[in-house]
Amino acid sequence: MSAPARPGTDLRVALFATCFNDTMWPDTLKATVRLLERLGCTVEFPEAQTCCGQMLTNTGYGAKALPLVRRFVDVFEGYDAVVAPSGSCVGSVRHQHRGIVELAGDDRLASRVEHTVPKVLELSELLVDVLGVTDVGAWFPHRVTYHPTCHSLRMLRVGDRPLQLLRAVRGIDLVELPGATECCGFGGTFAMKNADVSVAMGSDKARAVVGTGAEVLVAGDNSCLAHIGGILGRQRAGVRHLHLAEVLASTEEDPA
The missing domain is CATH 3.40.50 (Rossmann fold)
Known part of the structure; x- marks a missing residue:
């Protein structure tokens, strides 16, 4: 996991939108960007991103997810942190991508996955563990x-x-x-x-x-x-x- 940073620092963050959110709940993605920018992060949306492969892996077609793992690394490995408003998709990346490349026997890709995967965080992990904040200035009287x-x-x-x-x-x-x-x-x-x-x-x-x-x-x-x-x-x-x-x-x- 990335070293702790304070709110207001220029942390370069990639937004991993996930298929569901990109297709059906874009307001969640917009809210994530607004929140992180308010805390001083530079948030980028890499347009080349695609599915992480979770649906293939979860239904027994992990080998077919290999091109998606490769694409994920190509897109996200250069960022300080990769954040997704989805514990499900972050869980897939952190717990399934290593196994997929291990079964494929691709040592070079495995090394890149090892470099990238620890930087992939669910939103609350990024806020609490990396930015070190719990009070993000929100107001919600409900x-x-x-x-x-x-x-x-x-x-x-x-x-x-x-x-x-x-x-x-x-x-x-x-x-x-x-x-x-x-x-x-x-x-x-x-x-x-x-x-x-x-x-x-x-x-x-x-x-x-x-x-x-x-x-x-x-x-x-x-x-x-x-x-x-x-x-x-x-x-x-x-x-x-x-x-x-x-x-x-x-x-x-x-x-x-």
Whole structure:
């Protein structure tokens, strides 16, 4: 991981948009950039970036993900840090790319992966561990509950970093989510292959969210938010969902 830096330093950061966010939730990406620039980072969006290969690897086609791993390294290896508002995709890069190149027997690519992978960070890791901040100057006067997504919790072990950031938000009423560490049931292709089980798990999570009385459900992965939020929407529960980046980017002048 990169050496700690203070807010206001000129840290050159690449935004790893991820396929889902780039296609469906661009507001999360815009919020990430606004937030990091407010903290003094130089944020670049490399237009040559593509998918990290997670869907191929997770469905048993890891060998076919090799060109995507090579492209990822080509695009991102020159930056001080690479940040993504997705624990799922960062988890894939940090925990799957090494295995893919090892199976391919490409020693040169393996060396480049080893150089690049430690610089790939989930948003809360960059803020807390690299920039050394928890109070990012956010203002969000709403009752909020937080769902820790499986990959951020179990693969990246981000711990309470997102909660540290949320607790420092001015005006927020942060309430604990019962059974927070239980999976919401999305799981990428799991939701398609095991739809009934996925919806049942998501319904349990939605019930817990409603029980908190929260106005807003927050998480660090839009895929999980879409799954839980879809169920909440069909139930007309009156709970909206927002990515962590959008809450942290919110200010009194421009609230989310």
